[in-house]
Amino acid sequence: xxxALAAISGRWATLVVRDLMHGPKSFSALRAGLPSLSAKVLTxxxxxxxxxxxxxxxxxxxxxxxxxxxLTAAGLLLRPLLVQLYRTGEALLAERG
Amino acid sequence: xxxALAAISGRWATLVVRDLMHGPKSFSALRAGLPSLSAKVLTxxxxxxxxxxxxxxxxxxxxxxxxxxxLTAAGLLLRPLLVQLYRTGEALLAERG
DNA sequence: CGGTATCCACGACGATACTG
DNA sequence: CAGTATCGTCGTGGATACCG
Numbered sequence: 001x002x003x004a005l006a007a008i009s010g011r012w013a014t015l016v017v018r019d020l021m022h023g024p025k026s027f028s029a030l031r032a033g034l035p036s037l038s039a040k041v042l043t044x045x046x047x048x049x050x051x052x053x054x055x056x057x058x059x060x061x062x063x064x065x066x067x068x069x070x071l072t073a074a075g076l077l078l079r080p081l082l083v084q085l086y087r088t089g090e091a092l093l094a095e096r097g
Numbered sequence: 098x099x100x101a102l103a104a105i106s107g108r109w110a111t112l113v114v115r116d117l118m119h120g121p122k123s124f125s126a127l128r129a130g131l132p133s134l135s136a137k138v139l140t141x142x143x144x145x146x147x148x149x150x151x152x153x154x155x156x157x158x159x160x161x162x163x164x165x166x167x168l169t170a171a172g173l174l175l176r177p178l179l180v181q182l183y184r185t186g187e188a189l190l191a192e193r194g
Numbered sequence: 195c196g197g198t199a200t201c202c203a204c205g206a207c208g209a210t211a212c213t214g
Numbered sequence: 215c216a217g218t219a220t221c222g223t224c225g226t227g228g229a230t231a232c233c234g
Contacts, residue, residue, distance in 0.1 A: 001111070001179075001182050001183050001186045002108075002186065003185075003186040003189045003190055004182045004183070004185040004186035004189060005105070005108070005111060005182060005186075007185075007189065008102070009106075009108075009225095009226090010225085010226060010227085011099075011102070011106075011226080011227080012226085012227080014098070014102060018098075026195085026196085027195075027196050027197070028195065028196075031196095036228090037227095037228095038227080038228060038229070038230090039196080039197065039198085040197090040198080040199090040227085040228080040229090041226080041227055041228075042197095043196090043197065043198080044226080044227085045226095053193065059196090063195085063234090064195040064196080064234095065195060065196060065197085065234085066195075066196085067195085067196060067197085073192060074189055074192045074193065077185060077188045077189055077192060078185060080181055080184070080185065081181050081182065081185040082098075084177055084178050084181040085098050085101045085102060085178065086098050086101070087177070088100075088101040088104075088174060088175060088177065088178040089098045089099065089100040089101035089102075091174045092100045092101060092104065092171055092174055093100060095170060095171045095174060096150065096171065106206095107205090107206060107207085108206080108207080109206085109207085123215080123216085124215075124216050124217070125215065125216075128216095133208090134207095134208095135207080135208055135209070135210090136216080136217060136218085137207085137208080137209090137217090137218080137219090138206075138207055138208070139217095140216085140217065140218080141205095141206080141207090142206095156216090160214090160215090161214095161215040161216080162214085162215060162216060162217090163215075163216090164215080164216060164217085
């Protein structure tokens with residue numbers, strides 16, 4: 001369980017993974033989808049996800065550089081967890097309100 | 098989704114909730130089940146969970162004081178999420194190994 | 195475009211000692 | 215029994231500026 005928790009620990013890791021569920025994205029595309037997220041933090045989260053083997057990163061040669069981030073097979077395993085996070089959040093809001 | 102994330106944020110909140118899933122527990126019983134967790138941190142986590150309306154706390158009069166912590170209706174809503182955390186953790190370990 | 199560098203704030207966590 | 219007090223450490227996150 002600690003493994004799964006590590007994958008979504010922190011406020012942003014989860015959101016980054018969710019964004020990548022739709023398909024590969026560039027650094028800028030991720031930033032655009034996650035306003036109020038500085039470049040530094042995005043870099044950190046991506047590095048962490050890559051280190052955990054959940055995300056892979058491909059850099060195209062040439063200039064300007066193009067980088068594409070995508071989920072690995074392991075990263076895709078997180079989908080049911082995200083779905084459950086969403087459902088539980090909804091349920092909690094309904095219970096309170 | 099942020100609501101659900103807040104409920105299990107931190108390394109210990111999740112474990113405390115899981116322990117309470119089996120039924121109400123006293124402060125000491127929680128500590129016994131969570132070795133290497135200092136009294137201070139347990140107090141902090143419990144306060145946070147109570148503030149979020151996920152856990153309730155009942156103190157018996159007399160001496161020595163007896164305190165019982167239990168999940169609220171909202172807290173019980175977290176069960177499917179914990180199950181999914183466990184399953185995802187297993188899946189990730191299987192994928193790596 | 196895709197990042198680094200620097201500095202700072204805050205919360206989670208941990209250890210030890212003490213209290214109503 | 216069920217905490218509180220104090221202090222210190224570390225990771226996450228935020229702001230701003232700069233670089234290949």
